[in-house]
Amino acid sequence: MKPLLRIPAIPPLTGKAFRRSPDSTILRRPSFARRFIASAQEHTRSVFPKLTTKLPPNMTTATTLKGQPLDKVTLESLLRRRMFYTPSFEIYGGVSGLYDYGPPGCALQANIVDAWRKHFILEEDMLEVDCTVLTPHEVLKTSGHVDKFADWMCKDPKNGEIFRADHFVEDVLETRLRGDKEARGLKIEEKEVDAKKKRKKTKGQEAIKLDDAVVQEYEEILAQIDNYNGEQLGELIIKHDLKNAATGLTPTPPVAFNLMFSTTIGPSSNLPGYLRPETAQGQFLNFAKLLEFNAGGMPFASASIGKSYRNEISPRAGLLRVREFLMAEIEHFVDPEGHKKHERFHEVEDIELVLLDRHTQLSGKTSVKKESIGKAVKEGTVDNETLGYFLARIHLFLKKIGVDQSKIRFRQHMANEMAHYATDCWDAELLTSTGWVECVGCADRSAYDLTVHAKKTGAPLVVRERLEVPKVTEEWEVDIEKKKFGPFYKKDGKTVEAAVLALSQEQREKLAKEMQENGKIVIDVPGVADGKVEISKDLLDIEKRKRTENIREYTPNVIEPSFGIGRILYSLIEHNYWVREGDDEARGVLSFPPSIAPTKVLIVPLSSNKEFEPFIRKLSQKLRVAGVSSRLDASNASIGKRYSRNDELGTPFGITIDFQTVKDGTVTLRERDSTRQVRAEQGKIISAIQSLVDGGKTWQDIEFELPIFQGQELEVR
Amino acid sequence: MKPLLRIPAIPPLTGKAFRRSPDSTILRRPSFARRFIASAQEHTRSVFPKLTTKLPPNMTTATTLKGQPLDKVTLESLLRRRMFYTPSFEIYGGVSGLYDYGPPGCALQANIVDAWRKHFILEEDMLEVDCTVLTPHEVLKTSGHVDKFADWMCKDPKNGEIFRADHFVEDVLETRLRGDKEARGLKIEEKEVDAKKKRKKTKGQEAIKLDDAVVQEYEEILAQIDNYNGEQLGELIIKHDLKNAATGLTPTPPVAFNLMFSTTIGPSSNLPGYLRPETAQGQFLNFAKLLEFNAGGMPFASASIGKSYRNEISPRAGLLRVREFLMAEIEHFVDPEGHKKHERFHEVEDIELVLLDRHTQLSGKTSVKKESIGKAVKEGTVDNETLGYFLARIHLFLKKIGVDQSKIRFRQHMANEMAHYATDCWDAELLTSTGWVECVGCADRSAYDLTVHAKKTGAPLVVRERLEVPKVTEEWEVDIEKKKFGPFYKKDGKTVEAAVLALSQEQREKLAKEMQENGKIVIDVPGVADGKVEISKDLLDIEKRKRTENIREYTPNVIEPSFGIGRILYSLIEHNYWVREGDDEARGVLSFPPSIAPTKVLIVPLSSNKEFEPFIRKLSQKLRVAGVSSRLDASNASIGKRYSRNDELGTPFGITIDFQTVKDGTVTLRERDSTRQVRAEQGKIISAIQSLVDGGKTWQDIEFELPIFQGQELEVR
Known part of the structure; x- marks a missing residue:
């Protein structure tokens, strides 16, 4: 139905694409890094914000499905008029980062979710669960979210305006660079109308020429803005004398602001809780029950579709950055041994994906390659079959619901960009008028979550697998006659015991012989008597024993494809929009595939x-x-x-x-x-x-x- | 597929059914009154609580689909084993009132929601919206929830245990009555195992005979427990010396506890908010946009399926009383003039419903009647066609998804039981082992919500309807020459003006004549000079004018069918459960209709x-x-x-x-x-x-x- 577009070469990226590395002290969910937009316009106070058009340099404007220049104002007017979505509580002035879906948006969302459920849950026999949004403090403390799920925030000391520190630094530096360009008589990239607004807002900073060295320094800072932690951002603010244009003042030093909404569960205030920032934790906590439901079979996947919440510091990008959003997440549990093979991988191995791998990015390039997922896994670009399988399945899903094939790529996270538990992570990014937007994250979370929850609660979040061939080991074991041993050595008992248990297999073998021959042994115990301690046969026994293990116990690894439904929905709208020229006036068309159309x-x-x-x-x-x-x-x-x-x-x-x-x-x-x-x-x-x-x-x-x-x-x- | 059951006479109710009237200072959503369970076992601390079996007196035990006695323990073991639902965060000890759905529960829920969407939204062309759960303070302040959405709570002064005050009074009195019965050697209604537990817990109170007058007084209190406000509950506690068995102490006087979960939106703490307690408010706030989307057509309905939150004081009834729950709500907007006719009423008028009306309840009876909804509306039992239409549609929906037809009734709220904005309200109640559970509320919310939000925000939440025949009125109007009037009367200006504006049509007509004849008039203005004030022609003009109105403006009324999906899901499980006798052991069967089966x-x-x-x-x-x-x-x-x-x-x-x-x-x-x-x-x-x-x-x-x-x-x- 939808006219097939010729797939052009994917435009290379601006420096923005590099600015993803989280600072070392803040945990970032790889699936939805929160700073893909770095817009000069983010501080516009509109509740229905106009997205800026930061695009790759060779792409001067976003395009419609038919390749026409995309007129964002007209599209947004259409979306408002047809009530696809609308700012929540608008008659009360609105709340930024909160949107309601009207009838067509709601139906579009329901159809995307329905397609998702069929494509993933039904097609792959996943175990769907629906867990609560309310989550007690202890769970998110264990998962690391209480301590690390934060952004850096600073404040104007006079008018109290609050900034995300990295955005603040970016905004001021970009304004200065723009002023410099203007002073040099160079063309400014952004649209005239935006530049005008900017000029008005940052009056007094315009058209000031900077030294060449300063320009270079600013550009280098911007290129690695995501690498700075709070302290470093604070230093940048001081060093470069960055001030809030509205008051002319330096903001306060950045402090960590946790992005979770907090509340209290129950009538007494002793059960603090949060609104979950992801659906994943509920799935991990149910792991043992799900494994049992699956009759112990591995690998298997659970899945969940539900709302999650992030208290963004200043959300200003329409549906692309909101405080309440619908997620669809899969947790695929897999044995870490055996290279994470996937039994259906052969079904997808010929599917070609547009890949932007880690090494290419680290070498300062942004060139993508189009290759089969089979090849990418074989060559090690993608870590393992299971991860590769899901990348291909994500691609097929996006294609099915009508994403423009020329506006999708898979970008690998760089090593310092991933959360500490991840071993590999790829984002499916969709090109919109705002630039590349990460819409699906696909991370290998390793055994991190199951391990920390098991450790905290003592619950056995493990797989116990009967070994077909029992594993037999022979070892020298020491048995201490505790009743006599303690009284005999008195206060030195524990130290001597520790020294005995620390003996290596070789030492044990030698000492066993000695014991048999002499009825006693002498071992080194630093700090007790003269460092030598004699142990007689009635206190200790050393024997070689066979141990047969019938069960192998392991904590599964987790591959997590995680979908932001709202971002996909918005990208889908842009990708399917075009304008039909008419005699009197041009008319907008949204060419959704029939299965997805509201x-x-x-x-x-x-x-x-x-x-x-x-x-x-x-x-x-x-x-x-x-x-x-x-x-x-x-x-x-x-x-x-x-x-x-x-x-x-x-x-x-x-x-x-x-x-x-x-x-x-x-x-x-x-x-x-x-x-x-x-x-x-x-x-x-x-x-x-x-x-x-x-x-x-x-x-x-x-x-x-x-x-x-x-x-x-x-x-x- | 499902064997049709003979529909027996509906068993009459216990006194419990009467205990619904909210006290006057607390707002109750008619759709989900929160105290339908008044169980002696509610304080059991189990995270997977066993529901008690409070049943109508002629029904000694709940029954399965095949009429077998329902063994709750076996059923619950089945539900846990098959992971229909499970306590959330169980490995962390659980949080009462929070449950996760496992794969079959999740699929069952999805199928019920899907059936609901088809039956209501698609079948009736409703406008579905998806609004945010996060809601700013001001919205819920206006709707009345901040001030009135509360239960009465009291606390043990020693161990800090928290009680819902009405439940506390009930529990202690019921325990005393049980002890009295035992002392008199009478049979105790509850199951032996429950009674034993009770005895253990309330040791020292068992088997004490009470005076006949005291027994009667206790029973009267229990029969109207929902009529007491916090102060009255406090008086009952003192008067009857009600003590917490665990400590032997009198709890603190009841205080109102708001049931909304609170949080803060955004990084500064100046935007307090709540998790919505119902989906309705989001729909009301979007009324003007929805009306426009509907091209101004009336009547129309919006609908929403989503989670809502209520911070219950001590939830102990499994899926029947939870803190986070899925709701499906319809807001049908209708012109209050014209008796709220419904154009499709004829399609349902012959459908027979089991009705328990307000008058029957008020006369102390609980006998139901089965009659067609056409007759019920005609006779005025049900207020209007639109309300009647939805009652019938609710009935058809419940039937379609497999609710046992012999275990459903529609109960009308009594006058003092409804929220203050409602003019009529019926609950669809389903009979479970816990007694009658209200699963769907169907209220006429009148114009309450749209009116308060419009008043607060100034937004025109009204319908403007072009009149086919313009309405022409003739009136005597007064025009005050403000520039001269004020300076002339100085400090008395406002008082004189008010007196002029208060003149009736008859007086105006008479004075107009006087003004024409004398060039001045004299009117009574108490408190100014001698009570008579002269007004000359240059200060005032009185004229008869024609006014033509082409537009009629009105605030629509709202009929609100509101579904608790979790309650329906649980009732459905009980209604479809039965036991197949086998050679070795009996086996449970859940005979869901194929369309709903997971x-x-x-x-x-x-x-x-x-x-x-x-x-x-x-x-x-x-x-x-x-x-x-x-x-x-x-x-x-x-x-x-x-x-x-x-x-x-x-x-x-x-x-x-x-x-x-x-x-x-x-x-x-x-x-x-x-x-x-x-x-x-x-x-x-x-x-x-x-x-x-x-x-x-x-x-x-x-x-x-x-x-x-x-x-x-x-x-x-």
């Missing part, structure tokens, strides 16, 4: 003639029974206007009921992207729609099967 | 023979393509055992792959409830399953169409 069919009666009513009712009901969602537009607007309105909602099909319908029961079926139509009796049209929605047929198939209709009055315009 | 098909290979593998793979894939969820059980257990295990999961169908399959491609299909089987080739079996799941065919139809199979080895024993 509504599948618009029913349009030619006029408000009463004769049409029974046909409308019957058709609606038939569509409902067929499981196809439809909407009726019986307004007085022209058919063209109504279809046009509907194109904005991304509805792929339209059925017109006209006087011919009254005569012979036939209706026309219009396809959104081509605006072409066929005409047939209702039963045929409905089954055509069904097969178009479930992907069994294309519009070309339908045009081949059913007669084309070319009624002039039904044209769009 | 998994539709179990695939069972006869043995682990390699020959079966390609058939298993192919069958799984075909089922997936057909949209039918399946699970494979390739364990070594006997086929009977595997089917039996599966009956506990409520899977309606089983397919066996055996050596005949290898020969001719046929498989057997087993139906869970009858354990009968048919055999046919896979394509036929799959389409049979599809039509069984979508409700197109019954098992009887399939037995008629496909050959019966009676392989002895496949029988469940």
Whole structure:
């Protein structure tokens, strides 16, 4: 249905792509690094923020599905008008970082989630769980979130304005660089309108020429902004005299601000808790029960779809950075031994992905390569089969729901960018008008979480596997006759015991012989008597014994594909948007694939003639029974206007009921992207729609099967 | 599929049913009153609490789907073993009122939600929205929740134990009454095991005979426990010397405890917020946008499915009273004029509901009547068509998902039981082993919420309707020449102006004539000069004018059906549970309707023979393509055992792959409830399953169409 685009070379990245390394003291979930946007406009106070258009340098503007320049203002006006989403509590002034989904956004979200559930949970027999958002303090203390899930924050001492420290440094330096460029008479990258706003805001800093050395220093700082910790950011602020333009003051030194929302569970205040920042912890805590549910079988995956919460310091990027968001996360538990093979890997090994690996980035390049996941795993670019399998499955999912194939890449985290528990991590990034946005993270979390929770609680979060061939070992063991040993050595008892237990296998073998021969042994025990201690046979026994292990016990590793549904939804909107040029005015179209489109069919009666009513009712009901969602537009607007309105909602099909319908029961079926139509009796049209929605047929198939209709009055315009 | 049960007379209620009236100072959401359970066992500290079996007196024990006595312990063991749900954070000791859903619970919940979405949102073209859980203080202050959404709480002064005051009073009085009964040698209603526990806990209070007058007084208090406010509960505690058995001390006087979880939004602490206690407010705040999305058309409904939060004082009733729960709410906006007619009411008017109306309850009776909703609305039992329409639709939904028709009733709230904004409210109650549980509330919220939010924010949360016939009115109007009027009367200006504006139409008419004749008028202004004030023509003009109104502006009323998905899910489990007697041991079966069952098909290979593998793979894939969820059980257990295990999961169908399959491609299909089987080739079996799941065919139809199979080895024993 969707016209296939030629896949162009992926544009190289700006320096921004490098700025991902977390400072060493702050834990970053690899799946959703929070600073992919570094925009000069982030401090705009609008509750419906206009995203900036920071794009790779060779891409001067974002493009629509048809390659037209993307007019963000027009798209946002469409999204607001059609209520895809809207700022929450707007009549109360709004709260930044909180959005409500209106009917089309809600249906789009539900369809993406439904596709996700089918693609991952059903297709792979995953164990879905639904855990609570409320989480007691102790759990997130153990997982490391209480101590480390934070951003650096500073404050204007006069007006109290709060900044994310890294964003503050970036903003001021970028403003100065812009002023320098202007003073040098160079072209400024950003759109004229943005630059104007900026100029107004940062009055007094404009058009000041900087020394070449200063320019270079600023650029180097910006290139590694994510590498600084709070202290270093504070030093930068002092060293470069960075001030808040609104007050002319230096902000306070950066302090860590934990991003979790806190609350208290129960009536007494002794059970502090948080809103979970990820769904993962609930899945880890249920590991033992899930393993049992799975009859002990390994590997297996759990999955969860639910809201998570992060109290962002100053969210200003629409749906791309919000405080409450829907996540879909998979925790795939796998035996760390055996190279994390995946039994279905052969099914995906030929799938080609666009990869930007760690080594390329570290060598200062941003060139991507397109290669099969089979090759990438074989060559070691991707660590193991299980990780590779999920990268390919993520790719297939994004393709299925309508992500533009030319605007997706997989970027590997650099070593210092990953959370400390991860051994490898790849982000699926989608190109939007804001730049590359990480929409899915796929991390190898190793055994970190299960280990810390097991250690804290004593719960056996392990797999016990019966060994087919029991493992037999022979070892020299020492048995201490505790009842006599302690009283004999008195205060030195513990020290002597420790020395005995520390003896190596070789020493034990030698001493066993000595004991057999002499009835006693002498060993070195520094700090007791003269450093030599005699032990007689009645106090100690040394024997060689066989040990047979029938069970192998291990803590599984976790591969975690983690999806930010809101970010995917927004990217999907941009990727499927284009403008149909018309005689009077251009009209927006959202070319969602039929399976994802919020509504599948618009029913349009030619006029408000009463004769049409029974046909409308019957058709609606038939569509409902067929499981196809439809909407009726019986307004007085022209058919063209109504279809046009509907194109904005991304509805792929339209059925017109006209006087011919009254005569012979036939209706026309219009396809959104081509605006072409066929005409047939209702039963045929409905089954055509069904097969178009479930992907069994294309519009070309339908045009081949059913007669084309070319009624002039039904044209769009 | 599910055997139809004869609908017996609904058992009358205990006094409990009366105890619903909220005290006057606490706002109660009618949809989920929080005290339907008043159990002697609520203070058990188990994280997987055993629900008590408070039942109507003529029902000595709860029953299964087949009328067997319900063994709660066995059922709960099944639910835990099969991981339907599990206490959250159990390895950390658990948190009361928080539960995670495991794979079957999760699928059951998803299927209920899916059925709900189809039955309500799609069927009725509702506008679904997804609003945030995080809600700023101001919104819930306006809605009344900050001040009034509370329960009464008291505390033991020594050990700090916290009680819900009404539950505390109930518990102590019930314990005394039990002791009295024992002393009189009467049979105690509760199960022996419960009574024993109780005795142990309240040692020292057992078997003390009370005066007859005291018994009567206690019983009267218990019968109206929900009518007491905090002060009155405190008085009862003092008057009757009610003490905490654990310490022998009187608890502190009750204080109001707000049930909302509070948090802070953003990095500065100046935006306090709450986790929403209901999804409704988000829908109300979006009213104007939704109306516009609906092209101004009225009536219309919005709907929302999402989590809500209530910080219960001491939740102890499993899924029936939790702190985090999934709700599905509809807000149907309707013109308050025109008796709230509903255009599709005729479609449901013949549906018969079991009703327990307000008047019956107030006259001290609990007898229900079964009558058509058409009759109930006509006679005024149910206030209006829209409310009636939704009651019928709720009934149809509950029936569709498999609620036992003999265990459902609609109970009307009594006048003093409703929230102050409601004009009528009915609860759909389901009978469980805990008694009648309100699972759906259906309230007429009038214009309360839209009015308070509009007043607070100034947002026009109204419908503006063009009048077909403009409304013309003629009135005498007064125009004050403000520039002269004020300076002329100086300090008396405001008082004189108020007196002028307060003049009636009749007075204005008379004075207009006087003004025309004399060029001045004299009016009474008490408190100014001698009480008479003269006003000349240059200060005031009185004229008769025509006013034409083309627009009617009104605030819609709201009918709100509100569903507690977790409560429905739990009730559904009890309603569909029964025990199949076997040779060795009885086995639990959950007879969910196929459309709701967590998994539709179990695939069972006869043995682990390699020959079966390609058939298993192919069958799984075909089922997936057909949209039918399946699970494979390739364990070594006997086929009977595997089917039996599966009956506990409520899977309606089983397919066996055996050596005949290898020969001719046929498989057997087993139906869970009858354990009968048919055999046919896979394509036929799959389409049979599809039509069984979508409700197109019954098992009887399939037995008629496909050959019966009676392989002895496949029988469940």
